[in-house]
Amino acid sequence: MNLMGWIQLAVFIIALLAVTKPLGVYLTHVLDQDGRTWLDPVLKPVERFTYAIIGRESTTEQDWKSYALSVLVFSAAGLLFTYAILRLQEYLPLNPQHFGPLSPDLAFNTATSFTTNTNWQNYAGETSMSYFSQMVGLAFHNFVSAAIGIAVAAALVRGIASQKTKNLGNFWVDLTRVSLYLLLPLCILYAVFLISQGMIQNFKPYDTAQLIEPYSAQVAQKDSSGQVIKDAQGSSVMMEQRVETQSIAQGPMASQVAIKMLGTNGGGFFNANGAHPFENPTPLSNFIQMLSIFAIPSALTYYLGRMVKNQKHGWSVWSAMFIMFLVGALVCWWAESQGNPRLSALGVDSSFGNMEGKEVRFGIFNSALWATVTTDTSCGAVNSMHDSFTPLGGMVPLFNMHLGEVVFGGVGSGLYGMLIFVVLAIFLAGLMVGRTPEYLGKKIESYDIKVAALAILIPSIALLGFTAVAAASEWGLKGLNNSGPHGLSEILYAFTSAINNNGSAFAGLSANTPLYNTSLALAMLIGRFFVIIPVLALAGNLAGKKAAPMSSGSFPVSGITFTLLLVGAVLLVGALTFLPVLSLSPVVEHFLMVNSTQLF
Amino acid sequence: MDSKMIRSDARVAERSISSRKAEEMGIKALLEMVRASLAVIVVLGIVLCGVYPLVVFGIGQLGFPDKANGSLVQQDGKTIGSRLIAQNFTGKEYFHPRPSAAGDVGYDASSSGGSNLGPLSQKLSDQVKERIEAYISENSLAPGTKVPADAVTASGSGLDPHISIANAELQAARVARERGMPVEEIKNYIRQYTEGPQLGFLGDPGVNVLSLNLALNTAGSKK
Structure with missing residues (x-):
């Protein structure tokens, strides 16, 4: 943990703070149907044209059920679209390497994975995907799955902010506006910057x-x-x-990596993802890529503050996220800096830290910071191989995901996930002081707590259930690259990543088998839609309530007490649910590493 | 038939009509959503998956043609590698890159990846032990010399173009001897091909092995 690392960490935090407000303000314009942006002269015609094709009657205000159904129908259509492309890629253009179709289970897994903003990679980009499949089949979802996340978060915020209405906005409008006004222009600038750092963007054969x-x-x-x-x-x-x-290997990479990072997707153009020198050529490209993962999720907290007319609340949510980010980053950095004592004993200079699976140009600090950032959010891009991290260093990404990716979190999904915990925290506080809990003047009632609990319980139960079944099955164990406690970590990481729509992996696990492909795909669908539906139900219910005017007796949703309460609620749920399984995997591995000479 | 019955029958009929109506409206709404989905796939598909990557392609090819095409290195009209991608060197007169787990033979730039071996892996331990022995013997180092971690561990991509400065310096004497050049001159080359920290603070410094070896070849042929 050297001085250079501390300086880079400080610069990263300052840069994150610097983008939060401007981008947050911009979001308020994008997420307002009548909002104006300076891109209107170019994009307004495209937006109007899109609505004309969609059908005007489809762009009116929707209640939560209609909003949720639109999300589901659109996601299903998109999933089929990508599945078809992956199965038919040999007949489609831009396939200079003449790759054949993906197997049905792999195509299902991959299409699901991109539809759900997971981007889990059971395929290796450069050995199986045509440029068309990457650019159309996959990148389409990089954009729209990100836009869906932001749209759902906006719907929830509208539900909190509005009074006595059923309406949450219109899904098609949100989807279109976020894609066109937010993601597209940022991506063009970003992709050109990436090329200037050495990233490829071409259509030539290898x-x-x-x-x-x-x-x-x-x-x-x-x-x-x-x-x-x-x-x-x-x-x-x-x-x-x-x-x-x-x-x-070559290809149209820069355009895809820009949205991969900005939309917290994380699906690598190549197998090695952000570790590949083309996909992350320089420390500066690395720095900007990390920043771009956090940019929109962080800005959304500012958007929250603006919309509920309580900027302090927005910053308090931000602070809760920031505290958990900082602790994770420091633990991971420390653990990786220590190196692997077993290798040191063989004669490796331990001052370099644990370099297996890491790139020299990033070093320990940037590898650890990236691993933390990518799992705080639903990104899942990697610039080093998490499977080869030290036990505690690897536990940080794992536990980050167990918290539900609410530490800034995925674009949109981070905010709506965190707001679920806000409701829970307020409820717990209400129980402690024996008062009816209220959030920004709205009473939190039985229905709200039930749907909030569903959004937390369903993914957790599915995660542990899938892991337990796989860890006790022949098909589950067959794909392991490591045995002993690290083998359990590989399986646990896979389902944790799938349920939380992260997409990073302890990549030694050979999960490209029919049963893994299918079970992981199911996990991704559960983790995505069984959170989105309860979130929208909560939004719909909150929208119908009338907010009581704030008074001195109102529960404060800003300040240190609230922030710590929120952090406490997140950690409590995460720890109670996952500490038992973590103690069987990374924790026991750590003690074996320092207290024994056993190898697996 | 008493009137009560009739009324309730009528109510049942009414309810079934209204539920059928609701069903029809539901189906209509659903069909509209399917239509909207297809429309969005077509329109946004063209903009985001066609226009956008082509615009970036155009800007990249005009503004940064060398980089957008893979930072390739040409020699005598042939492509001999990419400045960003490690290739293997085993000869004593060359600096050696980090071990690679990419593809079956390593350094496969169409099959990137790491070893994914965990910290307590027997295989990793065996590999590192073997690599340490080889590194110490090929560089004629004193037994027990602590070896820089990057020299004996595989990178995440298997294509890491860099080695640490400490690693390069431990190889300098061997390369100098084989090429009949003074060690100081070799060390100058190492400094010249050390990249980073970028902007003075970002990332760790590394020596680009391919660029360094090519420069040494050129220097050798001038003599």
Whole structure:
């Protein structure tokens, strides 16, 4: 934990604060149907044209059921659209490497994964996806799944802010306006910046480089079906392979990475994601990519404050998020800086920290900070391999996701997830002081608590259920890359990531099997829509209430007490639900690492 | 039939009509949503998945053609690699990159990835032990020398173009000896091809192995 790290952390925090207000103010214009932006001259015609095609009657105010149904119908249509592209990519254009179709289960998993803003990758981009599949099949969802998240968050905020109405706004309008006025212009600037750092943006076939120094390597022999051939002792049959060229994958990457980060999607253009030198060429591209993950979620807290006319409330929610972010980042950074004592004992200089799975240009600090940021949110892009983190360093991303990704969180999903905890925190406070809980003048009643509880309980139960089944099944254990407690971590991480729509992985797990593809896809759907529906139900119910005028007896929703109460509610739920399973995986692994010499 | 019955029958009929009506309206609303979905897929699809990437492509190819095409290095009209992508060097006269887990043979720039081995992995431990021994012997270091972590661990991408300065300096004597160049001159080259921290504070410094080796080859051929 050196000085350079502290300076970079300080600059990161300052930059985050600097973008929060301007972007938050801009959001209030984008999320207002009649809002004006300086992009109107260019984009207003496109917006009008979109409504004309959608049908004018579809752009009127909706109640929560209609809003929720629109989200579901649109997501289903988008899922089918992408599934079809992935299955038919050999007949579609822009496929210079002539990739065949994805298997049905992998295509289902991938289409679900992008529809739900998860971007879990059971495929490797550069070995299976055509440029068309990336640019249309996947990037489409990078935009619209982000826009859906923001739209749902806006609907909830409208429900909180409005009085005695059924209406939450219109989904199609929100979707269109967020895509056109917020995501598109930012992405154009951002993508050009990324190219200036060395990111690729082209449509050419993969390049073949003639190596300066050809060499021979030992590789495992494979049969015609691609299975590794084993000898009688069960070890792989090796053969010598002469390597004279290097195939360098290409593609339209910058346009996709911009929205991948800004929309907290995280699906890498290439397998190694943000660790790949093309996908994250410089420390500056790395810094801006981390900032862009947090930018919109952070700005949404400002939007919240503006809309409920209580800016202090917005900042208090921001502060609660910030505290949890900072603690996670420091723990992860510290753990990774310590290095791996087992490797130090073999003669590795421990002052470098744990470098397995990390890039030199980012070093320990930027790898740890990224791992924290990407799992605080629903991003899931990685610039280092979490599977190779130290036990405690790897537990930070895992636990971040267990908290429900409410530490800034995904675009929109972070805010609506956190507002669920706000309702819960206020309810708990109400119980403690024996008063009817109220949020910004609105009484929190039985129905509100029930739907809030559903939004927390359903994903948690599904997460632990799927993990337990996989950990006790042959199909679940077969894909493990590591055994012992780390094996359980791999399975736990997979379902945690899927349920919370994160998409990062302990990537050693070979989850491209029919049962993993299907169960993870189901987990993603549950984690996305069984949160969105209760959230919109809560929004609809709150919208119908009349807010009592604020008085000295009103429950304060700003200030240190409220912030700590909110942090407490999040940590309490997360810890009570997940500490038992965490103690069987990273925690026990940590103690084995420092107190024994056992290897797995 | 008493009148009460009739009234209740009528009410039942009324209710079934109104529920049928509601159902029809529900189906109509649903169909409208399907239509709206398709419309959004077409319109936003064209803007976000067609116009947007092509605009970025155009700006990139005009403004940064070298970078947008992969920062490729050409020699005698042939592509010999990318400045951003590690390639393997095993010869004694070259600096060696970090170990790689990309693809079957390593350094496969069309199959990126890390080892994903956990901290208590037997396999990782075996690999690192073997790499430490090889590193110490090929660089003729004193037994027991602490080896920089990046020299014996695989990067996340398997294509990390950099090695740490400490790693490069431990290899300098070997390269100098093999090339018949003074160590100080080699160290100058290392400094010249050290990248970062960017803007003075971002990221960790690293030595670009491909650029450094190419520069050494050029220097050698001039003599």
